[in-house]
Amino acid sequence: MSLSPDLVAAVQDFARLDRVLVATDFDGVLAPLVQDPMDSRPVDGGMPALTSLAELPGTTVALVSGRALGPLRELSGADPDGPLVLIGSHGAEDSRSESGLALDADQQELLETLGDELATLREEHPGLRVEEKPASRVVHTRGLPDDEARAALDAAQELGARHTALDVTPGKDVVELAVAHVGKGVALVALARDVDAQAVFYAGDDLTDEHGFEALADDPHTARALTVHVGDSDTSARHRVADEHEMVELLQTLLAARRG
Numbered sequence: 174m175s176l177s178p179d180l181v182a183a184v185q186d187f188a189r190l191d192r193v194l195v196a197t198d199f200d201g202v203l204a205p206l207v208q209d210p211m212d213s214r215p216v217d218g219g220m221p222a223l224t225s226l227a228e229l230p231g232t233t234v235a236l237v238s239g240r241a242l243g244p245l246r247e248l249s250g251a252d253p254d255g256p257l258v259l260i261g262s263h264g265a266e267d268s269r270s271e272s273g274l275a276l277d278a279d280q281q282e283l284l285e286t287l288g289d290e291l292a293t294l295r296e297e298h299p300g301l302r303v304e305e306k307p308a309s310r311v312v313h314t315r316g317l318p319d320d321e322a323r324a325a326l327d328a329a330q331e332l333g334a335r336h337t338a339l340d341v342t343p344g345k346d347v348v349e350l351a352v353a354h355v356g357k358g359v360a361l362v363a364l365a366r367d368v369d370a371q372a373v374f375y376a377g378d379d380l381t382d383e384h385g386f387e388a389l390a391d392d393p394h395t396a397r398a399l400t401v402h403v404g405d406s407d408t409s410a411r412h413r414v415a416d417e418h419e420m421v422e423l424l425q426t427l428l429a430a431r432r433g
């Protein structure tokens with residue numbers, strides 16, 4: 174497959190603007206989905222294209238991910254002194270802020286309670302895996318038989334529903350339970366306003382990215398966003414590409430157009 178003519182035309186128009194924000198999700202967009210989250214690696218070409226874009230005038234580039242900031246930097250290979258902005262934990266962490274994520278006492282206590290209850294859940298669902306992040310725990314079921322995965326995800330959702338202060342976010346073979354939540358949509362619109370972008374490019378593959386696409390479309394400052402869904406799921410994005418390799422082709426097309 175190759176990029177649709179509509180998408181190429183939209184990229185050419187976008188590339189002509191003076192100040193733009195180019196943002197992408199990480200897992201399922203730059204890096205193929207794998208069973209162990211720490212085995213994830215970006216496909217060749219994506220990160221170099223983003224870094225080159227970020228070195229051009231009037232071009233802010235951001236990775237906007239559900240990942241915690243540390244693993245996002247490690248797995249993407251983004252240079253800590255480089256030009257890329259990293260937004261982690263679905264908007265709750267930002268590489269531009271020195272302070273990191275501060276939880277209050279109630280949130281800390283809830284995170285500990287969550288850890289205890291998930292330990293019990295793992296005894297009932299032995300295949301379930303738990304990823305720890307600064308403000309959340311993620312229940313992973315990739316690779317489990319369908320009925321076991323469904324039962325474990327339902328149990329995680331029920332646990333989340335019992336604690337009303339928890340924010341429950343389903344994703345691809347995951348349910349995330351967070352004691353502090355911002356959301357990709359809020360983070361993207363805020364970043365676009367911060368850098369006074371005339372237009373935003375955002376690419377994502379998961380449910381959390383749909384919130385991003387919708388928030389961009391709803392805000393008058395970002396309503397012209399060039400949104401791209403990766404994969405064949407239902408989406409409110411304006412365009413789509415098939416997979417991470419087409420994503421690289423798209424980023425390279427944008428880079429060439431912006432270099433003029």
Ligand SMILES: O=P(O)(O)OC[C@H]1O[C@H](O[C@H]2O[C@H](CO)[C@@H](O)[C@H](O)[C@H]2O)[C@H](O)[C@@H](O)[C@@H]1O
Nearest residue numbers: 199200206207208210238239240315345346347
């Ligand atoms: O916003 P993203 O960058 O797409 O991050 C979303 C979640 O990505 C990770 O989970 C997903 O990728 C895993 C590794 O490929 C896969 O095993 C899992 O099934 C996917 O849902 C990450 O582990 C989560 O913390 C992120 O929230």
